[in-house]
Amino acid sequence: MKIIILIISFLIVFSFYKNAAAEYFYKEINLIGGYSDMDKWIGKSETLSNSVGFEDFRKFSNEYGDFLTSDLQMRLAYDSTENSQEAWALEVHNAWLAYKLGLGRDLKIGHFDPEFGLEPILDTHGTILQTLAMKDIGFNKDWGVALEGSLSELDYKAALQIGSGMSVRHRDGSYLFTTRIGTPTTNNLQYGLSLMRGEVLQSEGMSTFPLDDLLSDKVVTKNRIGLDGQYLFTSYLFKGEVAYGRNDDDDVLGYLGEVDYTLPRNQKIQMELQFQSWINDLTEDKSDDSTLIAGLSYKLNQNTTLRVAFSHDFNLMEGREDDKILVQFYYFGI
Amino acid sequence: MIKFWSSFIILEFKKVCLVIFIALALLAAYASISFAAVGCSLNDPDRDVKRLFPEATGYKTDFITVKEAGGEELFKKIEQELGGKLDTLYETIDVPYAFYDVLKGKEVIAHIHGVNQKGIYGGMQIILATDLKGKILHFYYQKMSSPEASKFMDNNFTRQFASLSLDDFIQGKISIKDPTKESHEDFLATLRGVKKNLILLKELKINRKPGTK
Numbered sequence: 001m002k003i004i005i006l007i008i009s010f011l012i013v014f015s016f017y018k019n020a021a022a023e024y025f026y027k028e029i030n031l032i033g034g035y036s037d038m039d040k041w042i043g044k045s046e047t048l049s050n051s052v053g054f055e056d057f058r059k060f061s062n063e064y065g066d067f068l069t070s071d072l073q074m075r076l077a078y079d080s081t082e083n084s085q086e087a088w089a090l091e092v093h094n095a096w097l098a099y100k101l102g103l104g105r106d107l108k109i110g111h112f113d114p115e116f117g118l119e120p121i122l123d124t125h126g127t128i129l130q131t132l133a134m135k136d137i138g139f140n141k142d143w144g145v146a147l148e149g150s151l152s153e154l155d156y157k158a159a160l161q162i163g164s165g166m167s168v169r170h171r172d173g174s175y176l177f178t179t180r181i182g183t184p185t186t187n188n189l190q191y192g193l194s195l196m197r198g199e200v201l202q203s204e205g206m207s208t209f210p211l212d213d214l215l216s217d218k219v220v221t222k223n224r225i226g227l228d229g230q231y232l233f234t235s236y237l238f239k240g241e242v243a244y245g246r247n248d249d250d251d252v253l254g255y256l257g258e259v260d261y262t263l264p265r266n267q268k269i270q271m272e273l274q275f276q277s278w279i280n281d282l283t284e285d286k287s288d289d290s291t292l293i294a295g296l297s298y299k300l301n302q303n304t305t306l307r308v309a310f311s312h313d314f315n316l317m318e319g320r321e322d323d324k325i326l327v328q329f330y331y332f333g334i
Numbered sequence: 335m336i337k338f339w340s341s342f343i344i345l346e347f348k349k350v351c352l353v354i355f356i357a358l359a360l361l362a363a364y365a366s367i368s369f370a371a372v373g374c375s376l377n378d379p380d381r382d383v384k385r386l387f388p389e390a391t392g393y394k395t396d397f398i399t400v401k402e403a404g405g406e407e408l409f410k411k412i413e414q415e416l417g418g419k420l421d422t423l424y425e426t427i428d429v430p431y432a433f434y435d436v437l438k439g440k441e442v443i444a445h446i447h448g449v450n451q452k453g454i455y456g457g458m459q460i461i462l463a464t465d466l467k468g469k470i471l472h473f474y475y476q477k478m479s480s481p482e483a484s485k486f487m488d489n490n491f492t493r494q495f496a497s498l499s500l501d502d503f504i505q506g507k508i509s510i511k512d513p514t515k516e517s518h519e520d521f522l523a524t525l526r527g528v529k530k531n532l533i534l535l536k537e538l539k540i541n542r543k544p545g546t547k
Binding site: 233235302 | 377378380381382383384390391392393394395396397422423424426429430432435437439440452454455456457476477478479480481483487
Protein backbone atom coordinates (compact mmCIF):
# COMPACT_ATOMS: atom_id res chain seq x y z
CA MET A 1 0.00 0.00 0.00
CA LYS A 2 2.79 2.44 0.91
CA ILE A 3 4.59 1.66 -2.35
CA ILE A 4 1.43 2.35 -4.36
CA ILE A 5 0.82 5.67 -2.60
CA LEU A 6 4.45 6.49 -3.34
CA ILE A 7 3.96 5.73 -7.07
CA ILE A 8 0.87 7.94 -7.28
CA SER A 9 2.65 10.70 -5.37
CA PHE A 10 5.60 10.51 -7.78
CA LEU A 11 3.22 10.70 -10.76
CA ILE A 12 1.43 13.73 -9.34
CA VAL A 13 4.76 15.45 -8.67
CA PHE A 14 5.91 14.55 -12.21
CA SER A 15 2.76 16.13 -13.63
CA PHE A 16 4.00 19.51 -12.36
CA TYR A 17 7.56 18.92 -13.59
CA LYS A 18 8.00 21.22 -16.57
CA ASN A 19 11.36 19.97 -17.85
CA ALA A 20 10.07 16.68 -19.19
CA ALA A 21 11.27 16.11 -22.75
CA ALA A 22 7.79 15.50 -24.08
CA GLU A 23 4.39 15.64 -22.53
CA TYR A 24 0.75 15.74 -23.30
CA PHE A 25 -2.23 16.33 -21.12
CA TYR A 26 -5.74 15.19 -21.98
CA LYS A 27 -8.93 16.21 -20.26
CA GLU A 28 -11.87 13.89 -20.27
CA ILE A 29 -15.62 14.22 -19.83
CA ASN A 30 -17.91 11.23 -20.01
CA LEU A 31 -21.68 11.61 -19.85
CA ILE A 32 -23.61 8.38 -20.14
CA GLY A 33 -27.19 7.31 -19.57
CA GLY A 34 -29.82 4.95 -20.83
CA TYR A 35 -32.58 2.52 -20.13
CA SER A 36 -32.65 -1.19 -19.40
CA ASP A 37 -35.67 -3.50 -19.15
CA MET A 38 -34.28 -4.92 -15.93
CA ASP A 39 -32.72 -1.89 -14.20
CA LYS A 40 -34.90 0.86 -15.75
CA TRP A 41 -33.03 4.19 -15.83
CA ILE A 42 -29.29 3.71 -15.74
CA GLY A 43 -26.39 6.14 -15.56
CA LYS A 44 -23.46 3.85 -16.24
CA SER A 45 -22.16 0.90 -18.23
CA GLU A 46 -19.96 -1.95 -17.00
CA THR A 47 -16.87 0.28 -16.86
CA LEU A 48 -18.12 3.83 -17.46
CA SER A 49 -19.95 6.28 -15.18
CA ASN A 50 -20.67 9.98 -15.53
CA SER A 51 -17.23 11.35 -14.86
CA VAL A 52 -14.56 13.95 -15.39
CA GLY A 53 -10.92 13.04 -15.60
CA PHE A 54 -7.52 13.58 -17.14
CA GLU A 55 -4.50 11.77 -18.52
CA ASP A 56 -1.01 13.11 -18.00
CA PHE A 57 1.53 11.34 -20.24
CA ARG A 58 5.24 12.23 -20.13
CA LYS A 59 8.53 11.08 -21.53
CA PHE A 60 11.70 11.99 -19.66
CA SER A 61 14.99 12.09 -21.50
CA ASN A 62 18.65 13.04 -21.23
CA GLU A 63 21.34 13.49 -23.87
CA TYR A 64 21.25 9.72 -24.59
CA GLY A 65 17.51 9.70 -25.24
CA ASP A 66 14.26 8.80 -23.50
CA PHE A 67 14.73 6.79 -20.31
CA LEU A 68 11.45 7.06 -18.41
CA THR A 69 7.76 7.29 -19.32
CA SER A 70 5.00 8.16 -16.88
CA ASP A 71 1.25 7.98 -17.26
CA LEU A 72 -1.41 9.08 -14.80
CA GLN A 73 -5.04 8.66 -15.83
CA MET A 74 -7.78 9.33 -13.28
CA ARG A 75 -11.50 10.00 -13.13
CA LEU A 76 -13.87 11.49 -10.61
CA ALA A 77 -16.98 9.41 -11.23
CA TYR A 78 -20.59 9.74 -10.16
CA ASP A 79 -22.80 6.64 -9.89
CA SER A 80 -26.44 7.70 -9.84
CA THR A 81 -27.56 4.27 -8.57
CA GLU A 82 -25.77 4.81 -5.23
CA ASN A 83 -26.93 7.06 -2.41
CA SER A 84 -25.33 10.49 -2.17
CA GLN A 85 -22.76 9.34 0.41
CA GLU A 86 -21.46 6.58 -1.82
CA ALA A 87 -22.11 7.97 -5.28
CA TRP A 88 -18.72 9.64 -5.76
CA ALA A 89 -15.57 7.69 -6.46
CA LEU A 90 -12.02 8.36 -7.53
CA GLU A 91 -10.98 5.90 -10.22
CA VAL A 92 -7.26 5.48 -10.85
CA HIS A 93 -6.93 3.84 -14.27
CA ASN A 94 -3.34 4.20 -15.46
CA ALA A 95 -0.73 5.09 -12.84
CA TRP A 96 2.58 3.75 -14.02
CA LEU A 97 6.23 4.45 -14.61
CA ALA A 98 8.13 2.62 -17.36
CA TYR A 99 11.91 2.62 -17.13
CA LYS A 100 13.85 1.83 -20.29
CA LEU A 101 16.26 -1.04 -19.71
CA GLY A 102 17.55 -0.69 -23.27
CA LEU A 103 16.16 -0.20 -26.75
CA GLY A 104 13.17 -2.56 -26.89
CA ARG A 105 12.88 -3.43 -23.18
CA ASP A 106 10.88 -1.61 -20.51
CA LEU A 107 10.29 -2.30 -16.84
CA LYS A 108 6.90 -1.01 -15.74
CA ILE A 109 5.62 -0.44 -12.21
CA GLY A 110 2.23 0.79 -11.04
CA HIS A 111 -1.37 0.28 -12.20
CA PHE A 112 -1.85 -1.02 -15.74
CA ASP A 113 -3.52 -3.71 -17.89
CA PRO A 114 -2.89 -7.37 -17.07
CA GLU A 115 -0.96 -8.79 -20.02
CA PHE A 116 -3.69 -11.15 -21.21
CA GLY A 117 -5.84 -11.20 -24.36
CA LEU A 118 -6.97 -8.16 -26.33
CA GLU A 119 -7.11 -5.76 -23.36
CA PRO A 120 -3.42 -4.69 -23.25
CA ILE A 121 -3.33 -3.91 -26.99
CA LEU A 122 -6.66 -2.06 -27.33
CA ASP A 123 -7.70 1.31 -25.95
CA THR A 124 -11.08 0.65 -24.32
CA HIS A 125 -10.81 3.46 -21.77
CA GLY A 126 -13.72 5.51 -23.15
CA THR A 127 -15.67 2.94 -25.15
CA ILE A 128 -18.93 1.18 -24.30
CA LEU A 129 -17.81 -2.00 -26.05
CA GLN A 130 -15.24 -3.80 -23.93
CA THR A 131 -13.04 -6.89 -24.22
CA LEU A 132 -13.50 -10.11 -22.23
CA ALA A 133 -11.22 -8.88 -19.44
CA MET A 134 -13.94 -7.87 -16.96
CA LYS A 135 -15.59 -11.29 -17.13
CA ASP A 136 -12.39 -13.26 -17.57
CA ILE A 137 -10.17 -11.69 -14.89
CA GLY A 138 -12.73 -9.57 -13.05
CA PHE A 139 -11.03 -6.24 -13.78
CA ASN A 140 -9.00 -4.61 -16.55
CA LYS A 141 -6.27 -2.93 -14.47
CA ASP A 142 -4.18 -4.14 -11.56
CA TRP A 143 -1.19 -3.04 -9.47
CA GLY A 144 2.23 -4.58 -9.96
CA VAL A 145 5.32 -4.80 -12.16
CA ALA A 146 5.78 -5.85 -15.79
CA LEU A 147 8.52 -6.50 -18.30
CA GLU A 148 7.66 -5.53 -21.89
CA GLY A 149 9.86 -5.94 -24.93
CA SER A 150 10.23 -6.78 -28.56
CA LEU A 151 12.12 -9.53 -30.41
CA SER A 152 12.69 -9.49 -34.16
CA GLU A 153 9.24 -10.86 -35.07
CA LEU A 154 7.32 -10.85 -31.77
CA ASP A 155 6.43 -8.62 -28.84
CA TYR A 156 6.39 -10.09 -25.34
CA LYS A 157 4.88 -8.87 -22.07
CA ALA A 158 4.80 -10.43 -18.62
CA ALA A 159 3.24 -8.96 -15.46
CA LEU A 160 3.12 -9.89 -11.80
CA GLN A 161 0.31 -8.02 -10.02
CA ILE A 162 -1.47 -8.11 -6.68
CA GLY A 163 -4.75 -9.56 -7.99
CA SER A 164 -7.05 -6.86 -6.61
CA GLY A 165 -7.97 -4.74 -9.67
CA MET A 166 -8.86 -1.08 -9.19
CA SER A 167 -8.44 -0.90 -5.42
CA VAL A 168 -5.33 -1.63 -3.46
CA ARG A 169 -5.78 -4.77 -1.37
CA HIS A 170 -3.76 -7.84 -0.56
CA ARG A 171 -5.82 -10.61 1.04
CA ASP A 172 -5.78 -14.39 1.15
CA GLY A 173 -2.48 -14.50 -0.75
CA SER A 174 -3.88 -12.80 -3.83
CA TYR A 175 -1.67 -12.35 -6.91
CA LEU A 176 -1.98 -12.38 -10.69
CA PHE A 177 0.62 -13.50 -13.23
CA THR A 178 -0.11 -12.84 -16.91
CA THR A 179 1.96 -13.05 -20.05
CA ARG A 180 1.32 -12.45 -23.74
CA ILE A 181 3.42 -13.10 -26.84
CA GLY A 182 2.11 -11.52 -30.01
CA THR A 183 2.88 -10.10 -33.43
CA PRO A 184 3.89 -6.40 -33.65
CA THR A 185 1.07 -3.89 -33.23
CA THR A 186 1.93 -2.27 -36.57
CA ASN A 187 0.70 -5.21 -38.69
CA ASN A 188 -2.75 -5.20 -40.33
CA LEU A 189 -3.07 -8.80 -39.07
CA GLN A 190 -2.17 -9.19 -35.40
CA TYR A 191 -2.50 -12.19 -33.10
CA GLY A 192 -1.27 -13.29 -29.73
CA LEU A 193 -1.09 -16.15 -27.23
CA SER A 194 -1.66 -15.43 -23.53
CA LEU A 195 -1.33 -17.33 -20.26
CA MET A 196 -2.65 -16.49 -16.81
CA ARG A 197 -2.24 -17.94 -13.32
CA GLY A 198 -3.56 -16.22 -10.23
CA GLU A 199 -5.35 -16.11 -6.91
CA VAL A 200 -7.67 -13.22 -7.65
CA LEU A 201 -9.98 -11.10 -5.49
CA GLN A 202 -13.40 -10.46 -7.02
CA SER A 203 -14.89 -7.00 -6.55
CA GLU A 204 -17.68 -4.79 -7.89
CA GLY A 205 -17.34 -1.38 -9.48
CA MET A 206 -14.45 0.71 -10.77
CA SER A 207 -13.64 2.70 -7.62
CA THR A 208 -10.09 3.02 -6.28
CA PHE A 209 -10.91 5.46 -3.44
CA PRO A 210 -13.03 4.55 -1.54
CA LEU A 211 -12.20 0.87 -1.93
CA ASP A 212 -14.56 -1.00 -4.26
CA ASP A 213 -16.84 -3.67 -2.76
CA LEU A 214 -15.39 -7.15 -2.39
CA LEU A 215 -17.71 -9.99 -3.39
CA SER A 216 -15.81 -12.34 -1.08
CA ASP A 217 -12.80 -12.31 1.23
CA LYS A 218 -11.64 -15.50 -0.45
CA VAL A 219 -9.63 -15.49 -3.67
CA VAL A 220 -10.64 -17.37 -6.82
CA THR A 221 -7.90 -19.55 -8.30
CA LYS A 222 -7.68 -18.78 -12.02
CA ASN A 223 -5.76 -20.60 -14.74
CA ARG A 224 -6.15 -19.59 -18.38
CA ILE A 225 -4.85 -19.92 -21.87
CA GLY A 226 -6.02 -17.39 -24.42
CA LEU A 227 -5.80 -16.54 -28.11
CA ASP A 228 -6.61 -13.16 -29.63
CA GLY A 229 -6.45 -11.53 -33.02
CA GLN A 230 -7.25 -8.40 -35.03
CA TYR A 231 -7.43 -7.86 -38.76
CA LEU A 232 -7.80 -4.52 -40.54
CA PHE A 233 -9.25 -4.92 -44.02
CA THR A 234 -10.42 -1.82 -45.87
CA SER A 235 -13.10 -0.16 -43.72
CA TYR A 236 -13.53 -3.23 -41.51
CA LEU A 237 -11.65 -4.02 -38.32
CA PHE A 238 -12.25 -7.56 -37.09
CA LYS A 239 -11.43 -8.46 -33.48
CA GLY A 240 -11.66 -11.76 -31.67
CA GLU A 241 -10.47 -13.52 -28.56
CA VAL A 242 -11.05 -16.80 -26.77
CA ALA A 243 -10.01 -17.83 -23.24
CA TYR A 244 -10.23 -21.27 -21.67
CA GLY A 245 -9.29 -22.49 -18.20
CA ARG A 246 -10.51 -23.03 -14.64
CA ASN A 247 -12.02 -20.89 -11.86
CA ASP A 248 -11.32 -22.98 -8.73
CA ASP A 249 -12.83 -26.35 -9.78
CA ASP A 250 -15.03 -25.08 -12.62
CA ASP A 251 -14.05 -25.28 -16.27
CA VAL A 252 -14.70 -21.92 -17.91
CA LEU A 253 -14.71 -20.67 -21.49
CA GLY A 254 -15.16 -17.23 -22.98
CA TYR A 255 -15.14 -15.89 -26.50
CA LEU A 256 -15.69 -12.58 -28.24
CA GLY A 257 -16.12 -11.54 -31.85
CA GLU A 258 -16.42 -7.97 -33.07
CA VAL A 259 -16.52 -6.13 -36.35
CA ASP A 260 -16.13 -2.35 -36.64
CA TYR A 261 -17.05 -0.60 -39.87
CA THR A 262 -16.05 2.96 -40.79
CA LEU A 263 -18.20 4.60 -43.45
CA PRO A 264 -15.80 5.33 -46.33
CA ARG A 265 -17.50 8.54 -47.45
CA ASN A 266 -18.10 9.85 -43.95
CA GLN A 267 -15.32 8.58 -41.75
CA LYS A 268 -16.72 10.36 -38.71
CA ILE A 269 -19.29 7.58 -38.50
CA GLN A 270 -18.44 4.12 -37.21
CA MET A 271 -20.67 1.09 -36.66
CA GLU A 272 -19.77 -1.73 -34.28
CA LEU A 273 -21.23 -5.17 -33.74
CA GLN A 274 -20.00 -7.41 -30.95
CA PHE A 275 -21.00 -10.76 -29.51
CA GLN A 276 -19.38 -12.01 -26.34
CA SER A 277 -20.12 -15.01 -24.17
CA TRP A 278 -18.68 -16.17 -20.88
CA ILE A 279 -19.50 -19.70 -19.69
CA ASN A 280 -19.01 -19.94 -15.93
CA ASP A 281 -19.16 -23.74 -15.75
CA LEU A 282 -18.87 -25.91 -18.85
CA THR A 283 -20.60 -28.84 -17.12
CA GLU A 284 -23.76 -26.83 -16.36
CA ASP A 285 -26.47 -25.81 -18.80
CA LYS A 286 -27.23 -22.11 -19.09
CA SER A 287 -24.26 -21.01 -17.01
CA ASP A 288 -23.27 -18.54 -19.70
CA ASP A 289 -23.52 -14.76 -19.75
CA SER A 290 -23.91 -13.81 -23.42
CA THR A 291 -24.42 -10.37 -24.91
CA LEU A 292 -24.96 -9.00 -28.39
CA ILE A 293 -24.19 -5.29 -28.79
CA ALA A 294 -24.72 -3.02 -31.80
CA GLY A 295 -23.13 0.41 -31.54
CA LEU A 296 -23.01 3.58 -33.61
CA SER A 297 -20.56 6.42 -33.03
CA TYR A 298 -20.22 9.85 -34.58
CA LYS A 299 -17.03 11.90 -34.18
CA LEU A 300 -18.07 15.55 -33.83
CA ASN A 301 -14.42 16.56 -34.05
CA GLN A 302 -11.01 15.19 -33.15
CA ASN A 303 -11.84 15.21 -29.44
CA THR A 304 -15.56 14.58 -29.12
CA THR A 305 -17.59 11.48 -29.89
CA LEU A 306 -21.29 10.69 -29.58
CA ARG A 307 -22.19 7.02 -29.17
CA VAL A 308 -25.31 4.95 -28.88
CA ALA A 309 -25.33 1.23 -28.15
CA PHE A 310 -28.16 -1.31 -28.09
CA SER A 311 -27.46 -4.54 -26.25
CA HIS A 312 -29.33 -7.77 -25.67
CA ASP A 313 -28.30 -10.01 -22.76
CA PHE A 314 -29.38 -13.57 -23.51
CA ASN A 315 -29.00 -15.12 -20.09
CA LEU A 316 -28.68 -13.01 -16.97
CA MET A 317 -29.62 -14.08 -13.41
CA GLU A 318 -32.35 -16.73 -13.26
CA GLY A 319 -32.28 -17.10 -17.03
CA ARG A 320 -33.81 -13.67 -17.64
CA GLU A 321 -33.10 -11.68 -20.75
CA ASP A 322 -32.48 -7.96 -20.86
CA ASP A 323 -32.48 -5.23 -23.50
CA LYS A 324 -30.58 -2.06 -22.93
CA ILE A 325 -29.87 1.24 -24.69
CA LEU A 326 -26.98 3.50 -23.73
CA VAL A 327 -26.20 6.99 -25.02
CA GLN A 328 -22.77 8.53 -24.45
CA PHE A 329 -21.11 11.90 -24.90
CA TYR A 330 -17.36 11.49 -24.72
CA TYR A 331 -14.75 14.23 -24.78
CA PHE A 332 -11.01 13.52 -24.67
CA GLY A 333 -8.74 16.41 -25.56
CA ILE A 334 -8.52 20.16 -24.99
CA MET B 335 -41.23 8.32 -26.33
CA ILE B 336 -41.42 12.02 -25.38
CA LYS B 337 -42.46 11.05 -21.87
CA PHE B 338 -39.53 8.64 -21.73
CA TRP B 339 -36.95 11.32 -22.47
CA SER B 340 -38.56 14.12 -20.49
CA SER B 341 -38.69 12.06 -17.30
CA PHE B 342 -35.12 10.96 -17.88
CA ILE B 343 -33.99 14.57 -18.27
CA ILE B 344 -35.81 15.66 -15.12
CA LEU B 345 -34.47 12.77 -13.07
CA GLU B 346 -30.90 13.20 -14.14
CA PHE B 347 -30.80 16.98 -14.54
CA LYS B 348 -29.38 17.86 -11.13
CA LYS B 349 -26.82 15.11 -11.26
CA VAL B 350 -25.68 16.06 -14.75
CA CYS B 351 -25.43 19.72 -13.71
CA LEU B 352 -23.18 18.75 -10.85
CA VAL B 353 -20.91 16.71 -13.09
CA ILE B 354 -20.76 19.50 -15.69
CA PHE B 355 -19.95 22.04 -13.00
CA ILE B 356 -17.02 19.98 -11.79
CA ALA B 357 -15.94 19.35 -15.38
CA LEU B 358 -15.88 23.07 -16.15
CA ALA B 359 -14.00 23.82 -12.95
CA LEU B 360 -11.36 21.26 -13.81
CA LEU B 361 -11.15 22.47 -17.39
CA ALA B 362 -10.60 26.02 -16.23
CA ALA B 363 -7.89 24.86 -13.86
CA TYR B 364 -6.06 23.01 -16.60
CA ALA B 365 -6.60 25.51 -19.40
CA SER B 366 -3.06 26.85 -19.23
CA ILE B 367 -1.35 23.51 -19.79
CA SER B 368 -3.64 21.83 -22.24
CA PHE B 369 -2.92 19.80 -25.37
CA ALA B 370 -5.08 18.08 -27.97
CA ALA B 371 -4.99 14.46 -29.03
CA VAL B 372 -1.68 13.35 -30.53
CA GLY B 373 -1.68 13.26 -34.33
CA CYS B 374 0.20 10.09 -35.11
CA SER B 375 2.71 8.66 -32.68
CA LEU B 376 4.58 5.41 -33.29
CA ASN B 377 2.87 2.33 -31.84
CA ASP B 378 6.22 0.77 -31.06
CA PRO B 379 9.06 3.29 -31.47
CA ASP B 380 11.71 0.95 -30.00
CA ARG B 381 10.99 -1.70 -32.63
CA ASP B 382 10.90 0.84 -35.47
CA VAL B 383 14.14 2.56 -34.43
CA LYS B 384 15.97 -0.78 -34.05
CA ARG B 385 14.69 -2.06 -37.41
CA LEU B 386 15.44 1.10 -39.39
CA PHE B 387 18.69 2.07 -37.68
CA PRO B 388 20.48 -0.99 -36.24
CA GLU B 389 23.35 1.25 -35.11
CA ALA B 390 21.02 3.43 -32.97
CA THR B 391 21.38 3.37 -29.19
CA GLY B 392 18.25 5.35 -28.32
CA TYR B 393 15.81 8.03 -29.36
CA LYS B 394 14.33 11.21 -27.94
CA THR B 395 10.63 12.06 -28.28
CA ASP B 396 9.29 15.54 -28.85
CA PHE B 397 5.67 16.73 -29.17
CA ILE B 398 4.78 20.08 -30.76
CA THR B 399 1.71 21.68 -32.35
CA VAL B 400 1.49 24.10 -35.27
CA LYS B 401 -0.14 26.51 -32.81
CA GLU B 402 2.93 26.45 -30.56
CA ALA B 403 5.44 26.61 -33.40
CA GLY B 404 3.93 29.54 -35.30
CA GLY B 405 0.19 29.83 -34.87
CA GLU B 406 -2.27 30.80 -37.60
CA GLU B 407 0.44 32.26 -39.82
CA LEU B 408 2.34 28.98 -39.90
CA PHE B 409 -0.90 27.02 -40.36
CA LYS B 410 -1.68 29.02 -43.51
CA LYS B 411 1.89 28.64 -44.74
CA ILE B 412 1.63 24.86 -44.40
CA GLU B 413 -1.63 24.87 -46.36
CA GLN B 414 0.02 26.93 -49.09
CA GLU B 415 3.00 24.60 -49.33
CA LEU B 416 0.68 21.60 -49.38
CA GLY B 417 -1.48 23.17 -52.06
CA GLY B 418 -4.81 22.73 -50.31
CA LYS B 419 -6.79 22.98 -47.11
CA LEU B 420 -5.93 20.84 -44.09
CA ASP B 421 -8.59 18.39 -42.87
CA THR B 422 -10.82 19.63 -40.05
CA LEU B 423 -10.76 16.22 -38.33
CA TYR B 424 -7.17 14.96 -38.66
CA GLU B 425 -5.15 18.12 -39.24
CA THR B 426 -6.22 20.90 -36.87
CA ILE B 427 -3.85 23.59 -35.61
CA ASP B 428 -3.64 22.11 -32.09
CA VAL B 429 -2.72 18.53 -32.98
CA PRO B 430 0.59 17.68 -31.27
CA TYR B 431 2.89 15.93 -33.74
CA ALA B 432 5.37 13.42 -32.36
CA PHE B 433 8.97 13.64 -33.61
CA TYR B 434 11.62 11.09 -32.74
CA ASP B 435 15.31 12.04 -32.85
CA VAL B 436 17.25 8.83 -33.46
CA LEU B 437 20.45 8.78 -31.41
CA LYS B 438 23.78 7.00 -31.69
CA GLY B 439 25.30 7.80 -28.33
CA LYS B 440 24.67 11.52 -27.95
CA GLU B 441 24.62 12.18 -31.70
CA VAL B 442 21.33 12.69 -33.57
CA ILE B 443 21.57 10.60 -36.75
CA ALA B 444 17.99 10.80 -38.11
CA HIS B 445 14.41 11.88 -37.49
CA ILE B 446 11.25 9.76 -37.56
CA HIS B 447 7.82 11.36 -37.88
CA GLY B 448 4.32 10.10 -38.66
CA VAL B 449 1.10 11.70 -39.91
CA ASN B 450 -2.51 10.65 -40.24
CA GLN B 451 -3.92 10.83 -43.75
CA LYS B 452 -7.50 10.28 -44.81
CA GLY B 453 -7.83 7.42 -47.28
CA ILE B 454 -10.82 6.08 -49.19
CA TYR B 455 -11.68 3.37 -46.67
CA GLY B 456 -10.38 4.97 -43.48
CA GLY B 457 -7.34 6.67 -42.01
CA MET B 458 -3.82 5.70 -43.00
CA GLN B 459 -0.67 6.41 -40.98
CA ILE B 460 2.37 7.44 -42.99
CA ILE B 461 5.76 7.24 -41.29
CA LEU B 462 8.99 8.73 -42.65
CA ALA B 463 12.54 8.36 -41.42
CA THR B 464 14.71 11.15 -42.78
CA ASP B 465 18.24 12.45 -42.50
CA LEU B 466 18.84 15.68 -40.60
CA LYS B 467 18.10 17.81 -43.68
CA GLY B 468 14.77 16.13 -44.37
CA LYS B 469 15.72 13.68 -47.14
CA ILE B 470 13.72 10.47 -46.94
CA LEU B 471 15.67 7.39 -45.83
CA HIS B 472 12.72 5.05 -45.17
CA PHE B 473 8.97 5.19 -45.73
CA TYR B 474 6.36 2.80 -44.35
CA TYR B 475 2.68 2.64 -43.41
CA GLN B 476 1.88 2.07 -39.75
CA LYS B 477 -1.77 1.63 -40.74
CA MET B 478 -3.19 1.11 -44.21
CA SER B 479 -6.87 0.39 -44.93
CA SER B 480 -6.87 0.02 -48.73
CA PRO B 481 -8.16 -3.28 -50.23
CA GLU B 482 -4.82 -3.34 -52.04
CA ALA B 483 -2.86 -2.60 -48.86
CA SER B 484 -0.26 -5.30 -49.54
CA LYS B 485 0.75 -3.59 -52.79
CA PHE B 486 1.14 -0.23 -51.05
CA MET B 487 3.08 -1.76 -48.15
CA ASP B 488 5.38 -3.79 -50.40
CA ASN B 489 9.05 -2.76 -50.29
CA ASN B 490 9.06 -2.44 -54.09
CA PHE B 491 6.70 0.51 -53.71
CA THR B 492 7.86 2.12 -50.44
CA ARG B 493 11.59 2.09 -51.29
CA GLN B 494 10.95 4.32 -54.31
CA PHE B 495 10.47 7.20 -51.85
CA ALA B 496 14.02 6.88 -50.49
CA SER B 497 16.25 9.88 -51.25
CA LEU B 498 13.32 12.16 -52.10
CA SER B 499 12.99 15.51 -50.33
CA LEU B 500 10.31 18.17 -49.99
CA ASP B 501 11.83 20.11 -52.91
CA ASP B 502 11.21 17.12 -55.18
CA PHE B 503 7.50 17.19 -54.26
CA ILE B 504 7.21 20.96 -54.64
CA GLN B 505 8.98 20.93 -58.01
CA GLY B 506 6.95 17.95 -59.22
CA LYS B 507 9.98 15.67 -59.67
CA ILE B 508 8.12 12.57 -58.54
CA SER B 509 8.03 9.66 -60.96
CA ILE B 510 6.58 7.00 -58.66
CA LYS B 511 3.89 4.84 -60.30
CA ASP B 512 0.64 3.72 -58.69
CA PRO B 513 1.22 0.03 -57.70
CA THR B 514 -2.53 -0.75 -57.68
CA LYS B 515 -5.27 -1.31 -60.23
CA GLU B 516 -8.27 0.16 -58.43
CA SER B 517 -6.97 2.29 -55.55
CA HIS B 518 -5.69 5.36 -57.28
CA GLU B 519 -7.29 7.71 -54.76
CA ASP B 520 -5.36 5.99 -51.96
CA PHE B 521 -2.19 6.39 -54.04
CA LEU B 522 -2.84 10.14 -54.36
CA ALA B 523 -3.63 10.28 -50.63
CA THR B 524 -0.27 8.61 -49.95
CA LEU B 525 1.58 11.23 -51.99
CA ARG B 526 -0.26 13.99 -50.14
CA GLY B 527 0.52 12.36 -46.77
CA VAL B 528 4.23 12.04 -47.57
CA LYS B 529 4.39 15.67 -48.72
CA LYS B 530 2.50 16.84 -45.62
CA ASN B 531 4.86 14.85 -43.43
CA LEU B 532 7.92 16.50 -45.03
CA ILE B 533 6.38 19.99 -44.68
CA LEU B 534 5.62 19.45 -40.99
CA LEU B 535 9.10 18.05 -40.43
CA LYS B 536 10.64 21.14 -42.00
CA GLU B 537 8.40 23.67 -40.24
CA LEU B 538 8.05 22.07 -36.80
CA LYS B 539 11.40 20.34 -36.40
CA ILE B 540 14.21 21.36 -38.75
CA ASN B 541 13.37 25.07 -39.10
CA ARG B 542 11.69 25.56 -35.73
CA LYS B 543 12.27 29.08 -34.47
CA PRO B 544 14.33 29.33 -31.26
CA GLY B 545 12.12 30.10 -28.30
CA THR B 546 9.12 28.13 -29.48
CA LYS B 547 8.37 25.15 -27.28
